[in-house]
Amino acid sequence: MNDTPGWASPGSAPSDGPDGKGQDSTGQNGDAQGAAPQDAVGQGPQWSKEQPPPAQWSAPSGSPGSSGSSGPGQTPPPPPPAPGQGWGGQAPGQGGWGQGPGGPGYGGWGAPPQGGGWGQGGWGGPPAAAKPGVIPLRPLGVGEILDGAVSTMRTYWRTVLGISLTVAVVTELLVVLLQGFFLNDSATTAALDDPDATPREVLNALGGLFIGTGVVLVVTLLGTIIATALLTTVTSRAVLGTSVTTGEAWRDARPQVLRLLGLTLLLPLIVAAVVFVGTVPGILVAVLGSSDGGIALAIIGGIAGFVVAIWLMIRFSLASPALMLEKQTIRKAMGRSSKLVRGSWWRVFGIQILATIITNIVSSIILIPFTFIAAAISGDGVGLLDSTGDSGWAFLIISGLGSVIGSTLTFPITAGVTVLLYIDQRIRREALDLELARAAGLQGYGTAPGATPGG
Structure with a gap:
């Protein structure tokens, strides 16, 4: 029998009450039990008249002799139970592992553990983990991580939705203004649809398109960084069951925002560099002679580089919460993420992909109707919303409204899943649940029977 905390051997805890009922150390109790069948004639179970002689009953090893024994070292057979009692003088419902006249364990395993083992008075399953906040303090399942992110948004909705909204x-307003005033020049992009356009015109159009897309991505990236920094603090406090205001979250996250910006810019650069290195051999072969072979080699190298880039992105996917919560540098945060993900790459990959799919579905469900409405209104040219240019103010404003709603709902899920996945990996590897329990004010966590810190 495993003797680790949470397990108790049968009969390891006494079943007697404080008055010592059922004990036979003085011999008086044995007489009382022997008299019970005399008072219960015709009321209790009918015992056979042919019983084995007393000499054939041997006392259990180590048990004291009884006052009614018929020979040295021998005891008479145990008397039948009195009406309304079980073996050992216990009333019905007190368990079938009572004590016999020879002490605990006679004719069985003694009394069941009182208050020990799993469950209350039985073996009903492992003890429930402490849950001071949105997650239980133990290794988490996929559903618990997703539920924890949603529970954080639902429980602390004022702070979470206030930050996200x-x-x-702010992000979408800047994007709409940039697209409406600077990046929506139809004359520039018309060259891409003109078959008679000169190479210079095509290059200018592509350059303008890339610049516009890059500016929008940078603005969106900055907004995502700020939201992630603030929501990381909110989610980490939600694990402890404590709330935090937007001002408190900003004061806690502000020293790390620039580092988070550097980390967020560094990771895409690593991905681009890896993919580029994979395509370099094919480019060189194409330049030096064999164009067809070079193109094929570049495609194969690009795919191989993309696979390596995905592996690296998942390996460093927990660097953001490590940087924010542990106040690490960029290099140390990437090292921490690599250590936490090691051996669990596929699990982290699956959870991150699942969260990405869920957020994209939610965002699409919200954005698609706004896009159709924006296209219909922009095409009709209704009043002041009459468009000028390819997209037009009507399309930009209405589709931007859909993007705001979608981002407000998806920012907390994305940040929450990453933070809870980071906490889950630290619980599995470093028993972080002990520190979280102490921070939450749980007394004696990890020392009670049944507690298994870290897993």
Whole structure:
């Protein structure tokens, strides 16, 4: 029998009450039990008249002799139970592992553990983990991580949705203004649809398109960084069951925002560099002679580089919460993420992909109707929303409104899943649940029977 905390051997805890009922150390109790069948004639179970002689009953090893024994070292057979009692003088419902006249364990395993083992008074299953906040303090399943992210948004909705809505509105407002005033020049992009356009015109159009897309991505990236920094603090406090205001979250996250910006810019550069290195051999072969072979080699190298880039991105996917919560540098945060993901790459990959799919579905469900409405209104040219240019103000404003709603709902899920996945990996590897329990004010966590810190 495993003797680790949470397990108790049968009969390891006494079943007697404080008055010592059922004990036979003085011999008086044995007389009382022997008299019970005399008072219960015709009421209890009918015992056979042919019983084995007392000499054939041997006392259990190590048990004291009884006052009614018929020979040295021997005891008479145990008397039948009195009406309304079980073996050992226990009333019905007190368990079938009572004590016999020879002490605990006679004719069985003694009394069941009182208050020990799993469950209350039985073996009903492992003890429930402490849950001071949105997640239980133990290794988490996929559903618990997703539920924890949603529970954080639902429980602390004022702070979470306030942060997400503010960041989404500011970000989308800048994007709409940039697209409406600077990046929506139909004359520039018309060259891409003109078959008679000169190479210079095509290059200018592509350059303008890339610049516009890059500016929008940078603005969106900045908004995502700020939202992630603030929501990381909120989610980490939600694990402890404590709330935090937007101002408190900003004061806690502000020293790390620039580092988070550097980390967020560094990771895409690593991906681009890896993919580029994979295509370099094919490019060289194409330049030096064999164009067809070079193109094929570049495609194969690009695919191989893309696979390596995905592996690296998942390996460093927990660097953001490590940087924010542990106040690490960029290099140390990437090292921490690599250590936590090691041996669990596929699990982290699956959870991150699942969260990405869920957020994209939610965002699409919200954005698609706004896009159709924006296209219909922009095409009709209704009043002041009459468009000028390819997209037009109507399309930009209405589709931007859909993007704001979608980002408000998806920012907390993305940040919450990453933070809870980071906490889950630290619980599995470093028993972080002990520190979280102490921070939450749980007394004696990890020392009670049944507690298994870290897993």
